[in-house]
Amino acid sequence: DAGITQSPRHKVTETGTPVTLRCHQTENHRYMYWYRQDPGHGLRLIHYSYGVKDTDKGEVSDGYSVSRSKTEDFLLTLESATSSQTSVYFCAISEEVGNQPQHFGDGTRLSIL
Amino acid sequence: AQSVAQPEDQVNVAEGNPLTVKCTYSVSGNPYLFWYVQYPNRGLQFLLKYITGDNLVKGSYGFEAEFNKSQTSFHLKKPSALVSDSALYFCAVRAASGGSYIPTFGRGTSLIVHP
Numbered sequence: 001d002a003g004i005t006q007s008p009r010h011k012v013t014e015t016g017t018p019v020t021l022r023c024h025q026t027e028n029h030r031y032m033y034w035y036r037q038d039p040g041h042g043l044r045l046i047h048y049s050y051g052v053k054d055t056d057k058g059e060v061s062d063g064y065s066v067s068r069s070k071t072e073d074f075l076l077t078l079e080s081a082t083s084s085q086t087s088v089y090f091c092a093i094s095e096e097v098g099n100q101p102q103h104f105g106d107g108t109r110l111s112i113l
Numbered sequence: 114a115q116s117v118a119q120p121e122d123q124v125n126v127a128e129g130n131p132l133t134v135k136c137t138y139s140v141s142g143n144p145y146l147f148w149y150v151q152y153p154n155r156g157l158q159f160l161l162k163y164i165t166g167d168n169l170v171k172g173s174y175g176f177e178a179e180f181n182k183s184q185t186s187f188h189l190k191k192p193s194a195l196v197s198d199s200a201l202y203f204c205a206v207r208a209a210s211g212g213s214y215i216p217t218f219g220r221g222t223s224l225i226v227h228p
Contacts, residue, residue: 004156042218042219043203048215098145098209099162101162103159106155106156107156
């Protein structure tokens with residue numbers, strides 16, 4: 001398995017609080033992604049990064065921000081969590097885009113009450 | 114814009130029988146196509162991909178997929194299903210050139226293999 005670690009694996013928090021999820025990789029891959037998975041929606045891209053300090057928005061980026069200060073770490077922040085952000089969040093990495101597959105972490109289950 | 118359709122939310126098959134999980138796609142130009150599998154409480158795992166060449170692609174765990182350009186389909190198949198194949202399966206597509214280089218995923222199909 002690709003070396004991807006997501007932390008925390010589970011979190012319960014209250015509406016309005018800030019939340020930061022961490023993705024750490026040991027593969028030295030250039031590209032990193034954050035997805036959320038919800039029943040009936042499959043995987044939806046939140047943000048992605050194509051290098052240190054290079055990030056861009058995905059299809060569901062509202063309410064989320066990201067940072068990548070070094071190759072191995074990609075942080076996802078919910079500045080003020082809402083109940084609609086209750087979901088399972090997955091980090092993925094890829095060596096190059098295009099014809100290379102992505103490798104996924106095991107997810108963070110986030111519940112916002 | 115690129116898109117993927119997995120028309121079946123759930124597929125049920127008896128152990129030992131062949132299985133098919135369907136995927137159709139829409140993309141400008143030639144596609145790169147991927148299948149992933151997700152087991153409970155785990156991330157997605159790569160199964161196989163079509164880039165170019167033979168329309169029949171073989172992957173992990175005895176799975177294969179057939180690329181059909183005229184029908185814009187990339188159905189996942191296995192000749193003899195195992196109970197352990199029960200999982201969630203995702204198809205993904207991106208354009209081989211131009212357009213977005215980020216793949217688009219289908220909504221997933223739950224495969225249930227009955228003993």
